[in-house]
Amino acid sequence: FRTQTLDSPAAKAAYGLEKEENGVLIIKVFEDSPADGILQENDVILKIDEFDIADDGTIQLTEDLLTDYKHAIDMHHIGESIDITYSRGGVEKTVDMKAKIPMANHSLVRGEQFDKAPEYYIYGGVLFVPLNMNLIKRWGNDWGRSAPVSLLQARNEWASPDRRELVVALQVLAADVNLGYHDWRNWVVEFVNDEPIRDFAHFADMLQSNAEENIVFENSNGYQMVINHQEALDSEQAVLSQYRIPSAYSTGLINRAD
Incomplete structure (x- = not known):
């Protein structure tokens, strides 16, 4: 408590x-x-x-x-x-x-992690990451003032079994598949095709198993980013090659989602 x-x-x-x-x-x-x-x-x-x-x-x-x-x-x-x-x-x-073993961090924002590589997922040229303090502290020593308000506010929200962590569309790797969204960054995503996101592994699983024509990413205010699923798949290798990224997602993420 x-x-x-x-x-x-x-x-x-x-x-x-x-x-x-x-x-x-x-x-x-x-x-x-x-x-x-x-x-x-x-x-x-x-x-x-x-x-x-x-x-x-x-x-x-x-x-x-x-x-x-x-x-x-x-x-x-x-x-x-x-x-x-x-x-x-x-x-x-x-x-x-x-007395029981202390539970994991109750905040929606993970604490700093130094013993593992950052997790990420690139879909339709959009770089998605889980929200954690490593990310927030990228804004420097004065991160409490300089980091985006939406990310800072999340530190005051509680996690639950149905909502364990937040996903951030960190930046858009400009390509035809994401035309119209090239200037979107640091955007908290709450829903995928109207389904609430539980955690980053769940988010990755939703992208992997999608059978809809489009994937609609949505935040808590109702703003949406729409990516055509087939175009995202078809353009994946070209986007990765253009930006010299070896994989569309971090090692171990898909296995963890399964």
């Missing part, structure tokens, strides 16, 4: 806390997590085991040491019980949860 601090007296009152009560507000419970089905959004976590949580999200670990409340969870071994005291609508409850 994810939380935010409760420094505001108005917010504390809105979620049923008394003035002297402290805690953190749950803003997201992730599917398939230990908290799924037990805790809910808008619950207020008051205590982890014997540690009371302050409004700023800290606990008094020792007489001289304040630390983030999540440390009280991290101190447990896998399978051990964690007592969580929370308030729901002003009613205080305590539940027992089991």
Whole structure:
């Protein structure tokens, strides 16, 4: 789960806390997590085991040491019980949860990766990549200001089993097959032929298995890029040769999609 601090007296009152009560507000419970089905959004976590949580999200670990409340969870071994005291609508409850192996990154934007080659797929001369922090940091040390807003905003979106990562049309390798789209770049694609994209492997599989005349790429605002499927296949080798690219997709991608 994810939380935010409760420094505001108005917010504390809105979620049923008394003035002297402290805690953190749950803003997201992730599917398939230990908290799924037990805790809910808008619950207020008051205590982890014997540690009371302050409004700023800290606990008094020792007489001289304040630390983030999540440390009280991290101190447990896998399978051990964690007592969580929370308030729901002003009613205080305590539940027992089991510590589990931490889940993967919950953001739609992958963290930086340095131990593998970048993934990509070129279709109709359009270079598609999964959105990750490696890509965002291409905009330099000031990437928080200089990277495209649509890519930065995605960092605040949560992943789910049906939507694990985003796909970006990074740039268009100009060719007849993509005429009309030569200046499109850094464009987040959400749908392929009206089907939501689950992750990059799913995206590659949709392109590989397509039986429609056209492939329509669409973003969340409804803007579309239409590529004729047969023209994309027929022009693939010419595009790769012109831009000196050895393969239409990264090594291992198609096997991963299968």
